Amino acid sequence: xxxxVTGGAGFIGSNFIYYMQEHHDYDILCMDALTxxxxxxxxxxxxxxxxxxxxxxxxxxxxxxxxxxEDFRPDVVVNFAAESHVDRSIExxxxxxxxxxxxxxxxxxxxxxxxxxxxxxVSTDEVYGDLPxxxxxxxxxxxxxxxxxxxxxxxxASADLLVQAYHRTYDLPVTISRCSNNYGPxxxxxxxxxxxxxxxxxxxxxxxxxxxxxxxxxxxVEDHCKAIDMILQCGRxxxxxxxxxxxxxxxxxxxxxxxxxxxxxEELITYVTxxxxxxxRYAIDPAKIKAELGWEPETxxxxxxxxxxxxxxxxxTWWERIVSGEYCEYYEKMYxxx
Ligand code: NAD
Ligand code: TDX
Numbered sequence: 001x002x003x004x005v006t007g008g009a010g011f012i013g014s015n016f017i018y019y020m021q022e023h024h025d026y027d028i029l030c031m032d033a034l035t036x037x038x039x040x041x042x043x044x045x046x047x048x049x050x051x052x053x054x055x056x057x058x059x060x061x062x063x064x065x066x067x068x069x070e071d072f073r074p075d076v077v078v079n080f081a082a083e084s085h086v087d088r089s090i091e092x093x094x095x096x097x098x099x100x101x102x103x104x105x106x107x108x109x110x111x112x113x114x115x116x117x118x119x120x121x122v123s124t125d126e127v128y129g130d131l132p133x134x135x136x137x138x139x140x141x142x143x144x145x146x147x148x149x150x151x152x153x154x155x156x157a158s159a160d161l162l163v164q165a166y167h168r169t170y171d172l173p174v175t176i177s178r179c180s181n182n183y184g185p186x187x188x189x190x191x192x193x194x195x196x197x198x199x200x201x202x203x204x205x206x207x208x209x210x211x212x213x214x215x216x217x218x219x220x221v222e223d224h225c226k227a228i229d230m231i232l233q234c235g236r237x238x239x240x241x242x243x244x245x246x247x248x249x250x251x252x253x254x255x256x257x258x259x260x261x262x263x264x265x266e267e268l269i270t271y272v273t274x275x276x277x278x279x280x281r282y283a284i285d286p287a288k289i290k291a292e293l294g295w296e297p298e299t300x301x302x303x304x305x306x307x308x309x310x311x312x313x314x315x316x317t318w319w320e321r322i323v324s325g326e327y328c329e330y331y332e333k334m335y336x337x338x
Contacts, residue, residue: 004074007081009038019225033058059103093151100155126153130279139285180244184221185311210274212252215281220299244284245297272338
């Protein structure tokens, strides 16, 4: 089996490469443009496997993508490559359309041209918009209408529609998964959990948007990887699978938990101006993937968050290098005067 993992130098893609190396004997090619979010340091253990290779390639560069497909001839393509940070999409939407929409289209065209057994699109629960805070009985199912809020979620939803169109029109074998918020090792410190861990360790203010009451549904990254693997093995062509573990938490509770685990003072918590268009609550109904594929999350949040904090403590060099240079400029721009 020959597998292309796009965006494999990012957070979930790299965890997926490690997961697949552990559970299968595939030829894996990581295709990544190495944007600010991609880091080859993350893959140094994966490189030791002789069946692993890497190519630096922008998924929106048609000629380059076709060359990779021509040489490697993949059976399966899993598309993680994306601009993934909502706040950045609010500042500058253009690159989100270029990578998330055009890039996906180029990959779909390459799959048609060279023939594949499966194209899997890694999507997000954000395509469904948000749920009200006062209706805990409501959840996103696969038939919840698309209703996007941010340029990021609009670009991901557009990509999903293209994937479905290529299935319907050209009979391309595709699947789509829509997962809730992930946490775990190798997550870029612009996202809530690693940002709070890094700031806590540096005794820096912990910027909580609004009142911190927005709710996210957290899943340990390895459980997401396992779900995608199960979809590749047994998922039905043309289907969408929601992935989530019924683990909803308000942002402020996550931040307080991290402060407590690290042993710092809650005085570090600083309430800042809210995100524009901030989605209130995400909550996945995972009944379909559970019933059809038997998937269930294995890591409880209480254990996963401890493992994650320990990972950031044990791997300071990985993230300390990142939270310098370009990241400092980003941080100043995003958080000063807020
Ligand atoms: P990430 O930002 O950590 O990694 C993205 C990777 O894609 C990076 O390695 C980057 O270099 C690469 N990339 C960006 N533009 C590219 C391009 N034009 N060509 C090739 N490579 C490019 O993101 P992540 O958090 O690992 O998310 C991976 C995927 O999962 C995304 O599609 C995201 O929408 C989706 N997702 C993420 C979450 C989450 O909580 N992080 C939840 C649900 C879905
Ligand atoms: O500094 C912060 N302070 C804060 O209060 C940051 C970075 C975030 N937040 C809040 C905003 C959200 O309510 O925390 C929550 C989580 O924020 P992010 O980590 O930016 O994630 P989110 O916007 O929920 O999107 C994530 O989940 C779905 C991923 O980044 C997406 O790629 C994925 O599709």
